[in-house]
Amino acid sequence: MNFIITGAGKGIGFETVKQLSKIHNTRILAISRNVQKLNELAEEINPLISEITPYSFDIVNGSIDNNLLPFIKELDFRIDCLFNNAGAIVNKPFAACDTQDFNTVIKTNLEAPFRLIRDLLPFINEGAHIVNAGSMGGVQGSAKFPGLALYSASKGAIATLTECLAEELKEKKISVNCLAFGSVQTEMFSMAFPGFDAALKSNTMAEFVSRFLIDGHKFFNGKILPVSVSTP
Ligand SMILES: NC(=O)c1ccc[n+]([C@@H]2O[C@H](COP(=O)([O-])OP(=O)(O)OC[C@H]3O[C@@H](n4cnc5c(N)ncnc54)[C@H](OP(=O)(O)O)[C@@H]3O)[C@@H](O)[C@H]2O)c1
Structure with missing residues (x-):
């Protein structure tokens, strides 16, 4: 199975790459x-x-046009999971x-997934699974926290984009889901909640995430799934 994982250099993404790399016949563009850290991990992996x-x-x-797509073509990489x-x-x-804060958050959490999904579509296989990282802060009716308005709004938007795309990509037999993460001990969590301990470590969350990437779309499509055991 072939995966593209963004934000793979640390936190949940890095641990997910680590989990997936233990599975036979897996190719991961990280x-x-x-x-x-990814270069170091790649060297440790058994290429068999x-x-x-x-x-x-x-x-x-x-x-994407000048760098990512040519690289994917050169690798002859078809995508089963993004x-x-x-x-x-x-x-x-x-x-x-300010506007710079708005742009940083919205461009990273919403515009980039939008552009990646749109531009990678020709390389995504029938039966594939697209998973977007959401947040409990972006779930309607969930607890909200001061200071995180832009972030939570961006995650609410990616959740809605997920629902819309699941509908629109049905005819291509591509499933789209959103995992609304609760607290996971990472650099981002420490920025959001300085001094707090998160409920889960990133390697524990990655065990769930890697399983979900592989077969979550057999059970869900167009769903925003809260993956949370605490508030925050
Ligand atoms: N941790 C939590 O409690 C929690 C809760 C809810 C939702 N989430 C969501 O879960 C996802 C993973 O979060 P995390 O906690 O693992 O965060 P993290 O440890 O801060 O990692 C974020 C990753 O995103 C990458 N990234 C950021 N901007 C990028 C850019 N412009 N281009 C390429 N890569 C970029 C970073 O890598 P580089 O800096 O190397 O590019 C890093 O690998 C995020 O979408 C986050 O919003 C996390």
């Missing part, structure tokens, strides 16, 4: 700006089991947020 290709790419400022996991957060009182 995207992040910083690929240092799986293959990790780290790819340094900025999903906001990088050119995990739009990369994310950005701004933790600031709403009144202090």
Whole structure:
């Protein structure tokens, strides 16, 4: 099975790549700006089991047409699963947020998945699974926290995009789901909730995520699934 995972350089994405790399006949194109840890992991992997290709790419400022697509063609890479996991957060009182904050969060959490899904579609196989990383903050009616307005709004938007795309891509037999993560101990969590301990470690969450990427679409399509055991 062939995976593209964004935000694979650390946190949930990195641990998910690690989990998937233990599965036979797995190819993973692992995207992040910083690929240092991915390069180290790729060297440890038994090539008879799986293959990790780290790819340094900025999903906001990088050119999909000039860089990512030619690279995918060169690898002869067809996609069975796209995990739009990369994310950005701004933790600031709403009144202090400026246009740059808005752009950082919206471009990373919404525009980049939109562009990636649209531009990668010709390379996505029938029967594939697209999974978008959402957040409990983006779930309607969930607990909300001061300072996270832009972030939560971006996750609400990716959740709705997920529902719409699941409908629109049905005829191509491509499923689209959104995992609304609760608290997971990562750098992003520490920015959102300084001094708090998250309920789950990223390797524990990655055990669930890797299983879900592989066969979650046998059970769900167009769903926003809360994956959370605590608030926050
Ligand atoms: N941790 C939680 O409690 C929690 C809760 C709810 C939702 N989530 C969501 O889960 C996902 C993973 O979060 P995490 O906690 O694992 O965060 P993290 O540890 O901060 O990792 C974020 C990843 O996104 C990548 N990234 C950010 N901007 C990028 C860009 N412009 N181009 C390419 N890569 C970019 C980062 O890599 P580089 O800096 O190397 O590019 C990094 O690999 C995010 O979408 C987040 O919003 C997390």
